[in-house]
Amino acid sequence: MLLIMVAISCGEDEPDDNPNASIQFNFAFEVDGEALDYGQAYLINDDVVSFDVAQYYIGELSLTMDNGSTLNFDDQYLLAVPNTSARADAGENVGKTITKVDFNVGVSPEENSQSEMDFTEREETDVLAAQDPSMHWNWNTGYKFLRVDGDVDTDGDGVVDTGIAYHIGSDALLQALSVDSNIKIDQGDNSITFVLDLADFFANVDLSSEIDTHTGNVPELAQRLVNNYSTSISIE
Amino acid sequence: MLFALAVFCFQSCTSEYVLDIPNHFPRPIIPDENRLTQARVDLGKKLFFDPNISIDSTVSCATCHKPELAFSDNVSISAGVNGSRNKRNATSLINTAFLREVNKDGGVTKLDIQALVPIEDKHEMNIPIVKLVKRLEQDEEYVSLFEKAYGNASFIYATPRALASYIRTLIQGDSAYDRYLLGDQNALSSPALRGKRLFESDSLACRNCHSGYDLTDYSYQNNGLYQDSPDFGRALITLDSLDRGKFRVAKLRNVAITAPYMYDGSLRTLSEVIDHYATGGKNHPNQSQHIKGFVLTKSDKEDLIRFLESLTDSTYL
Numbered sequence: 307m308l309l310i311m312v313a314i315s316c317g318e319d320e321p322d323d324n325p326n327a328s329i330q331f332n333f334a335f336e337v338d339g340e341a342l343d344y345g346q347a348y349l350i351n352d353d354v355v356s357f358d359v360a361q362y363y364i365g366e367l368s369l370t371m372d373n374g375s376t377l378n379f380d381d382q383y384l385l386a387v388p389n390t391s392a393r394a395d396a397g398e399n400v401g402k403t404i405t406k407v408d409f410n411v412g413v414s415p416e417e418n419s420q421s422e423m424d425f426t427e428r429e430e431t432d433v434l435a436a437q438d439p440s441m442h443w444n445w446n447t448g449y450k451f452l453r454v455d456g457d458v459d460t461d462g463d464g465v466v467d468t469g470i471a472y473h474i475g476s477d478a479l480l481q482a483l484s485v486d487s488n489i490k491i492d493q494g495d496n497s498i499t500f501v502l503d504l505a506d507f508f509a510n511v512d513l514s515s516e517i518d519t520h521t522g523n524v525p526e527l528a529q530r531l532v533n534n535y536s537t538s539i540s541i542e
Numbered sequence: 543m544l545f546a547l548a549v550f551c552f553q554s555c556t557s558e559y560v561l562d563i564p565n566h567f568p569r570p571i572i573p574d575e576n577r578l579t580q581a582r583v584d585l586g587k588k589l590f591f592d593p594n595i596s597i598d599s600t601v602s603c604a605t606c607h608k609p610e611l612a613f614s615d616n617v618s619i620s621a622g623v624n625g626s627r628n629k630r631n632a633t634s635l636i637n638t639a640f641l642r643e644v645n646k647d648g649g650v651t652k653l654d655i656q657a658l659v660p661i662e663d664k665h666e667m668n669i670p671i672v673k674l675v676k677r678l679e680q681d682e683e684y685v686s687l688f689e690k691a692y693g694n695a696s697f698i699y700a701t702p703r704a705l706a707s708y709i710r711t712l713i714q715g716d717s718a719y720d721r722y723l724l725g726d727q728n729a730l731s732s733p734a735l736r737g738k739r740l741f742e743s744d745s746l747a748c749r750n751c752h753s754g755y756d757l758t759d760y761s762y763q764n765n766g767l768y769q770d771s772p773d774f775g776r777a778l779i780t781l782d783s784l785d786r787g788k789f790r791v792a793k794l795r796n797v798a799i800t801a802p803y804m805y806d807g808s809l810r811t812l813s814e815v816i817d818h819y820a821t822g823g824k825n826h827p828n829q830s831q832h833i834k835g836f837v838l839t840k841s842d843k844e845d846l847i848r849f850l851e852s853l854t855d856s857t858y859l
Contacts, residue, residue, distance in 0.1 A: 424655050426671070426699045436698055438672035444662040446649035446779050476781055522778030 327396035329369075330497045333386035334542070335360050338505035342388060347466060350505050353513040356466045357456035359439045360504065361387045363413050363449065366482070369498075370406035371399055383413065385433035385441065386500055396491050404489040407498065407541045411532075412451030412480040420447045443475060443520070451475045452531075454504065460514045471518040472531060479521065479532050485541045499542040506538035507531065559583050559707075561639070564715030566723060567755050570639035576654050576703045578710060581691040586708025588687065589701065595674055596667035598623050603660065603705070606632040609858045612796035613712060618807030628665035629773055631807035634800050636855070637756050637793065639710040646789045646805050648762060649779040653709065657702040671698055714795060714855040715755065722852075730852050737849025740842055746819075750832040757794035757853065763830040764788045766823020767804050775805070787826050798851040812847050 335342035337350065337357075344358050364384040369377040377397055384392050416422065417434060425442045428435035434449070436442060441450050452474040457466035489498060510530060519527040559578035561570065572578060589595055593602040606620035607613040613635035619627040630646055644650040650659060660666040661674060669677075675697035678684045692700035719738075721729035730738065741748045753759050762776045764787040771787030779785075789805045803809040809818060822835025838846070 420651070420655070424652070426655055426658075426696075426702060430696070436671050438670040440662060440670055440672075442658075443649075444658040445645060445647075447651050447655065478781060520778075522781055523774055525781050 326398075327400045327491055327493050328495060329394050329396050329491070330495060331384055331392045331394070332497055332499040333384075333388065333390055334499050334501045335388045336501060336503045336505075338503065342504065344388075348505075350508050350513060351511070354459040354464060354466055355456055355470065355513050356458075357454060357504065359453055359455035360502070361385060361439070361441065362411055362452035362502070363433070363441065364500065365410040365413055367407070367409040369404045370408070371402040372405050373402060375399070375402075383417075383433050385437070386502070396496060399491045400493050402491050404487050404491065404498070406484060407487050408482070408484045410480055410482050411535050411539070412475070413449040414480065415477045418448045418475075418477055418480075425449075443473070446475075446522075448475050448477075451479065451481075454507070458513045458517060460517070468514075468517060470513060471520070472527075473518075473520045474528050474531055475521050476528075479528060481532050481535050483535055483539060485539070487541045489541075501540045501542055503538050503540070507534050509534060509537070556581065559711065561711060561713060563713060564720065564755075566720070567637075567713070567715050568640060570710060570713070571642060571653070572639070572710060573652070573654060576707065578707055579691065581687070582704050582707035583711055585684075585687045585691040585700075586704035586706065588684075589705050590708050594677065594681075595661060595669070596623050597669040597673075601667055603657075606660075606666070607635050612636050612714075612800055612855075612858065614796075614800040616801065618802050622660075622663070622666040623668045626665040626668070628663060630805050631802065634793065634796055635709055635712050636714045636796060636858075637712070639713060640756070642760070643790070647776045647779050648790055653706045655702045655706075657705040661702075671701065675701060712858070714857050716857060717795065717855040718852040719849075720755075720855070731848060733845045733848035734852040735849075736842075737845035737847065738852075740838070740846050741849055745836050746838075746846075747832045747834070747836075748819075751791040751830070752794050758791045760790060762788040762790055763832075764826050764828040765804075765819075766826055766829040766833050767806075767808065767818070769824040769826055771826055773805065784828055787828055794850065795853050796855060798847075798854050812850055813843065816843055816846060 337348045342357060342360060345356055347354050347356050364386055367379040367384065371377070377399060379394065413434065425434060425436045439453065441453060442448070443450060450473045454472045456470050458468050458470050459466050460468045489496065511527070516527055518524065521528040557580050559580050561578065563570065590603040593599050595602065601623050606615045608615060615632040618631060619629065620632045621627055633646065638644065638653065641653065644653050644656040645659060650656045658671055662670055678697055678701065688697060688700050691704055718729045718734070740746055751759055751761060751763055762785065764771065768787065774786050776785035776788040777783060798812065801810060803815050809815050816838065819833060820836055820838060823829050823833045
């Protein structure tokens, strides 16, 4: 098996100077197939809800080609935030097809422990550095692997006025996903889009009563949401 | 002359800050990358007392950690910005330098970033560190102090470390009890001595958890305050249901001036605390096996309180 490790650069979209091929990782957030707009009211499981934060970490990303080789992004992380992207060199893979995308939702224990390097020590451009909205827990020195915040209508008056917060983290809830794909790498720009559909993510959650989990305070709900990753995160 | 002043400033800013550590104490935990210097302590002290490190510039660290109360507060739950209150009592910061895990649930494993807890908590200062440092970077005085203390390091790196540096200097070990331990047989009154014997007795079992120079063994225990603890405590960190309602055993140094008590400040007086332990707790499933209840006479109880009062150190009062 051929292992190729390449670097990812995050930030604003820039013209591609690479004469070969590059991959742009896009992050889409949807609600029942409709593009997510912060502040817009949506109906999920009969509850009116709006969102103002939705983001998650992607780690240990690996792309498997149709010839069995892999393109690995070890020790690099992506922060999936609406309307952002990251770019990487596609290496020697022009003409191949990506058949599988493997990745973790979250941060590996080594980085999550903050023991070697904590989020205050990292370069500003590092997605594991302190973020705003924060992706670290100030009270337990670990990362929020996935964070969704917003408001919900709990009394049926149509007004979303009760805060909701779903912050998933802890080593035990680091989740590996493997998604089949059929993306051909052509010369020039290519894109892989990670899609998180919040309607699927909250499919078995009563948003009007289960209004938060910071993982440790409602671990059962946190685990249920982690179990929903496989049905709510897709690759396009 | 100018050269001499510059040399003086350089030496005083980079000079090591020497802690005055009592002989019967261990060495504090100070990482090499944040060794104590006068400049770092000075910066940390300025930040500690500055309400501008809260979102609306109304709450400083000292708002809830008052020097005259051994850097604790005298209300059950302190008010943060806009009067918002979290769910835990403000702990005394004295001798925090010796902690390996910070916060009542031990969730923060190094003091050098602990300050992010109150700074970012929506019930306390409610300002993301990213926003706070942008504010500090606009302040010329702070820019100068940060440069002296941490050179070119980022403000995000330096802010919590400067606060940690100042907090590491808050060391006390000169209470009447300390003097007694160091050989002054007259340091404790007769009632306090009787109270000490009670405290150390097998029947009360206080010292099974409250031992050592700060009268804590730093273990995490459920003290039976509630039958069904509303705060998961240590379990928030470990995700282990057996840790529900467990908190680090509280230091008893300065206990007489750090009321109210318990992790949520629900007990107002030392008398109420003793009554709680005398009843044997509320039988939470995780309750410490050491809490079994006991019987004290009124005189015994007063002696025990006299002993607890002997743990007060007036250095910062």
